[in-house]
Amino acid sequence: MVERYLAPTTLDEALKALAAGDATIVAGGTDVMPQSQAGRFKLGRTLVNIRRVAGLQGGAKEGDEIRLGALTTISQLREDAFIAKTLPVLAEAADHFASVQIRNMGTLGGNIGNASPAGDTLVPLLVLDAVVELRSAKGMRRLRLDEFFTGPGKTKRTPDELITNIFVPAPKPGFVARFAKFGTRPALDISAVSVGIAGIVKDGKISNVRVAYGAVAPTPVRGRAAEAALEGKTLDAATLAAAAKAAQGEVKPISDRRATAWYRREMIHNLVKKVLADVAHG
Amino acid sequence: MTVVAKSSLIGKRIPKMDAPEKAAGKTRYVQDINLPGQLIGKILRTDRVHARIVSIDTAAAKALPGVYAVLTAADIPKRGLGVNKDNPPLKGDKVRTIRDEIAAVAAETEEIALEALKLIKVVYEDLPILADPRQSTQPGAPVIQDAKPDNIAMTFDYAHGDVAQGEKESDVVVESEFYLHYVTHCCMGVSGIIADFEPTSGNLTLYSNTQVPFLHKREFSEVLGMDPGRIRIIQPPIGGGFGSKLDIYPFEPIAVYLAKAARRPVKLVFTREEEFLASPTRQPALCRLRSGAKKDGTLTFRAVDILLDNGGYTSWGATIPFVMMQTFSSLYRVPHCLFHTKAVYSNNPYAGSFRGYGNLQATFTVEQHMDMLAEKLGLDPLAIRMKNAQESGEVTGQGMVFTSCGFKECLTTAASRSDFARKFTDYAQQQSKPGNKKRGIGLAAMIHVGGGAKIYPSDGCGTILKMDDFGHVTIMTGASEIGQGSETVLAQLVCEELGLPLDAVSVVNNDTEVTPWDVGVHASRTTFIAGNSAIGAARKAKDKILNAAAKVTNMTADQLEMRGGFVVRAADGEMVMPLPKLLRSLHFSDKAELVMTTHYYEPSSVHQDKKFMGNVSATYAWAAQICEIEVDTDTGIVTLEKVTAAHDVGRVLNRMGLEGQIEGGIVMGQGYALTEDLMVRQGKVLNPGFRDYKLVTAPEIPEMDISFIESMDGEGPQGAKGVGEAPAICMAAAIANAIHNATGVRLTRLPFSPENVYRALVTAKGGVVE
Numbered sequence A: 001m002v003e004r005y006l007a008p009t010t011l012d013e014a015l016k017a018l019a020a021g022d023a024t025i026v027a028g029g030t031d032v033m034p035q036s037q038a039g040r041f042k043l044g045r046t047l048v049n050i051r052r053v054a055g056l057q058g059g060a061k062e063g064d065e066i067r068l069g070a071l072t073t074i075s076q077l078r079e080d081a082f083i084a085k086t087l088p089v090l091a092e093a094a095d096h097f098a099s100v101q102i103r104n105m106g107t108l109g110g111n112i113g114n115a116s117p118a119g120d121t122l123v124p125l126l127v128l129d130a131v132v133e134l135r136s137a138k139g140m141r142r143l144r145l146d147e148f149f150t151g152p153g154k155t156k157r158t159p160d161e162l163i164t165n166i167f168v169p170a171p172k173p174g175f176v177a178r179f180a181k182f183g184t185r186p187a188l189d190i191s192a193v194s195v196g197i198a199g200i201v202k203d204g205k206i207s208n209v210r211v212a213y214g215a216v217a218p219t220p221v222r223g224r225a226a227e228a229a230l231e232g233k234t235l236d237a238a239t240l241a242a243a244a245k246a247a248q249g250e251v252k253p254i255s256d257r258r259a260t261a262w263y264r265r266e267m268i269h270n271l272v273k274k275v276l277a278d279v280a281h282g
Numbered sequence B: 001m002t003v004v005a006k007s008s009l010i011g012k013r014i015p016k017m018d019a020p021e022k023a024a025g026k027t028r029y030v031q032d033i034n035l036p037g038q039l040i041g042k043i044l045r046t047d048r049v050h051a052r053i054v055s056i057d058t059a060a061a062k063a064l065p066g067v068y069a070v071l072t073a074a075d076i077p078k079r080g081l082g083v084n085k086d087n088p089p090l091k092g093d094k095v096r097t098i099r100d101e102i103a104a105v106a107a108e109t110e111e112i113a114l115e116a117l118k119l120i121k122v123v124y125e126d127l128p129i130l131a132d133p134r135q136s137t138q139p140g141a142p143v144i145q146d147a148k149p150d151n152i153a154m155t156f157d158y159a160h161g162d163v164a165q166g167e168k169e170s171d172v173v174v175e176s177e178f179y180l181h182y183v184t185h186c187c188m189g190v191s192g193i194i195a196d197f198e199p200t201s202g203n204l205t206l207y208s209n210t211q212v213p214f215l216h217k218r219e220f221s222e223v224l225g226m227d228p229g230r231i232r233i234i235q236p237p238i239g240g241g242f243g244s245k246l247d248i249y250p251f252e253p254i255a256v257y258l259a260k261a262a263r264r265p266v267k268l269v270f271t272r273e274e275e276f277l278a279s280p281t282r283q284p285a286l287c288r289l290r291s292g293a294k295k296d297g298t299l300t301f302r303a304v305d306i307l308l309d310n311g312g313y314t315s316w317g318a319t320i321p322f323v324m325m326q327t328f329s330s331l332y333r334v335p336h337c338l339f340h341t342k343a344v345y346s347n348n349p350y351a352g353s354f355r356g357y358g359n360l361q362a363t364f365t366v367e368q369h370m371d372m373l374a375e376k377l378g379l380d381p382l383a384i385r386m387k388n389a390q391e392s393g394e395v396t397g398q399g400m401v402f403t404s405c406g407f408k409e410c411l412t413t414a415a416s417r418s419d420f421a422r423k424f425t426d427y428a429q430q431q432s433k434p435g436n437k438k439r440g441i442g443l444a445a446m447i448h449v450g451g452g453a454k455i456y457p458s459d460g461c462g463t464i465l466k467m468d469d470f471g472h473v474t475i476m477t478g479a480s481e482i483g484q485g486s487e488t489v490l491a492q493l494v495c496e497e498l499g500l501p502l503d504a505v506s507v508v509n510n511d512t513e514v515t516p517w518d519v520g521v522h523a524s525r526t527t528f529i530a531g532n533s534a535i536g537a538a539r540k541a542k543d544k545i546l547n548a549a550a551k552v553t554n555m556t557a558d559q560l561e562m563r564g565g566f567v568v569r570a571a572d573g574e575m576v577m578p579l580p581k582l583l584r585s586l587h588f589s590d591k592a593e594l595v596m597t598t599h600y601y602e603p604s605s606v607h608q609d610k611k612f613m614g615n616v617s618a619t620y621a622w623a624a625q626i627c628e629i630e631v632d633t634d635t636g637i638v639t640l641e642k643v644t645a646a647h648d649v650g651r652v653l654n655r656m657g658l659e660g661q662i663e664g665g666i667v668m669g670q671g672y673a674l675t676e677d678l679m680v681r682q683g684k685v686l687n688p689g690f691r692d693y694k695l696v697t698a699p700e701i702p703e704m705d706i707s708f709i710e711s712m713d714g715e716g717p718q719g720a721k722g723v724g725e726a727p728a729i730c731m732a733a734a735i736a737n738a739i740h741n742a743t744g745v746r747l748t749r750l751p752f753s754p755e756n757v758y759r760a761l762v763t764a765k766g767g768v769v770e
């Protein structure tokens, strides 16, 4: 039962509220509300609405990193001029994310905190080599995103920690990153599978390759086999075919009401090929 | 001289009379109504698919403060609901489907009611599950309803001619098995009811979402064992019906029993999840069809064998063969037709009526076979249809009589407006070209009742019309408004007769104590039947008025007319007197008379005989729809790009309302074909919510080109026909034909979800699927 509702305006207040224990963080509430209503998510005694906490919005370049505030909304990912220019792959993900209403409320931090294997910003963030910044009353730590998720809805975040920022390396020349989501509707659909691919393309060859998949495992995952099939290769038909096969072979999805495992593997194969073809043709 | 110009509302674009309130969010639905002292009713539903109930312990629930009544089957009379009377409101002996009602609670608040449900302890003994209707009639299959040990809920047989003879005359024959899946209505407003007993008299008032108030009254009186004269049904505006509110369902008598036990009004409204689980579905069907034709395309015969999954209980779904057979027997001229259907019990959800009433299913099969026959014969899809299409004057093997028939015009209009012939050839040639995006175009046509359907001995509707002293008209009609725009059309028709503006009319259509009998909103019948009834009442009023006017002028009644709120000279429109003045002179005179009329309209159709022969409707609606699609062969996603529709509507009455009906129906048909799928596995519903039950959303709605063919039906109100169901009917068939045109692959199982399409494409290429 919820006994207290807090809406702190500073980070310190927010962290103090969390330190007191048995608190549920609410950002946009687009996961918290429907999940708790459906009985799939137990609310703590204190609800901490972090929406008014200052300084956690939007993106900026800091040194050789890009900082994205946890309260950046999905709509902002799509519309913010700086983000669209520096990290267009996030705009691409936001463009197929939920509906306009949900995008206006839902946040990047919430998408990470919810830790769904189908979370649509997670796959692009993985290929961007994202790092999560966590703060608590005790201090601050940074965790690599590809080591952050431990299962569906589960992360290494401790209950007193707040996701404050996400950092990604500032893109180098030749850097490309793409995201493709497969759902049955153009929008307002949970991904049945999704694929992200990033790398540096120079003279037709791709290096520093990152591949990630959504909705094929208990967490969003990196595609190490596909990465190996691509690293340093020319993006020709043979490479595309090999990478797609590697991807199809390395994912171990389940069958559920959204798709069978077989179909998910087929879609991973076809999406990887499609995204790579897009990258190859600029 | 003051001339009053003639004006007409017929064919104009008129916003629905109830639109402003709805658009503003001010309409008061049953959800918004609260009676003093009202309790909240909640139903405990089983989580078992098939089980014997060993015991139900309600003691703890009854003891919970704030709980006023807890009921189980033991507390209420043992009477079943539905078409076979096999559905007791509360189940006592065993549960047969996942949503079965086993106990109910009335409590001060929703929270308390839900808490009480949790305190009810049920002990079950699981029984073997019958999930596949093909197993229902196998030896040793579990018996679902003791009264029907063979598990057969209902059968329908129809024949004309001799199919063996037809087969002999055929140059080509095609045979296929089609499967049509579960979908559900997804009304924006969930089901709900308020039951209120007058404390001393015991008279019962129901605030109900029903689309059939007068039949409902009778059903309630039977199940409650109550004099129907003491039951009053008030229908608040409803958030969608589409056929889902055509039967009485357990929650309704449950609310009444709770109100009786608690001696307080009880309101019972579904959650969205309940709406998915416990409201009826569209009838799923497994259909084997065999069709033949001669070299020149002339159809020779059709043999149909259909298995319907009846689920655990029998609602209207089991009776859809009644409509299906019309498409098999009479959409085209077919000399020989044999039709057999069997609805069998299982432990799956049960189906009710749903816009189109079996015709989406029948048309899906027939219209794919037309394309398959055409392909075998080297004919194009339009040619084979034109060759066999019905025309005015035809009497079909089933005895259906086609007076006005714009079928051929629908076909040629849709074909020419969509450039069908050229595109069909082009796309077929591009099938084998490289590339993962394939375009296709597909045609399907339909017939549906357009002048009511005499499935009961009467298909009539009554109207009471009264005029006040100010020239204002109130139409009291038996016909319910369920969002289809009937109020507006009835008002228009009355305005046309009485020469009044729309704002001089109000419509009362929601109270069985006031409105005269009507059989209910179904079979696309309201505009036609209630329209003719309203016109009849208006004409009687007009006679009365003009006769009275004749007496005070030196003219005869037929030299007079009503226009713009005046009595005028028919010849030149010269104003004779304002209508209100005439009405008052009638009212406040020695003879003291009010202008009040009644009319009961019964269409000329007949109640079919035991062999289903006879002209069931006063007229028929026709349509052709052409879908243009793109198939992504890498994913199986089918994108509906454009729909070209041509509908024989008799005559356009309210153009805006008509467009709304057609557009909405197209989207409903699109969802049926492409995205909607109520997933039922081993009797369980896997997706009872909008996250995974996928309705078409705004970005997927295709471009539409809609033409109206005005065949001016002789019996229709101002020449109009009913078209409420028509637009959803062709879509799945047209999309199937378009997918074939795009890919060369024939899909006979719905839905055409990406995975299903992808699997079919891989299989067709000889690939392996898991």
Ligand SMILES: Cc1cc2nc3c(=O)[nH]c(=O)nc-3n(C[C@H](O)[C@H](O)[C@H](O)COP(=O)(O)OP(=O)(O)OC[C@H]3O[C@@H](n4cnc5c(N)ncnc54)[C@H](O)[C@@H]3O)c2cc1C
Pocket (backbone or CB within 6 Å): A024, A025, A026, A027, A028, A029, A030, A031, A032, A033, A034, A050, A070, A071, A074, A096, A097, A098, A099, A102, A105, A106, A107, A108, A109, A110, A111, A112, A113, A114, A118, A119, A120, A121, A161, A162, A163, A164, A188, A189, A190, A191
């Ligand atoms: C109709 C609908 C459609 C949707 N479609 C999609 C879709 O297409 N793709 C997709 O990925 N998701 C989708 N979602 C899910 C949801 O909108 C997203 O996950 C969104 O990003 C969540 O953000 P939020 O701010 O609303 O999170 P909230 O609901 O506020 O929080 C989500 C979780 O994260 C925790 N949390 C939030 N912020 C922080 C923080 N700063 N630090 C630590 N923990 C935090 C919360 O405690 C909670 O556990 C959809 C949801 C709905 C209702």
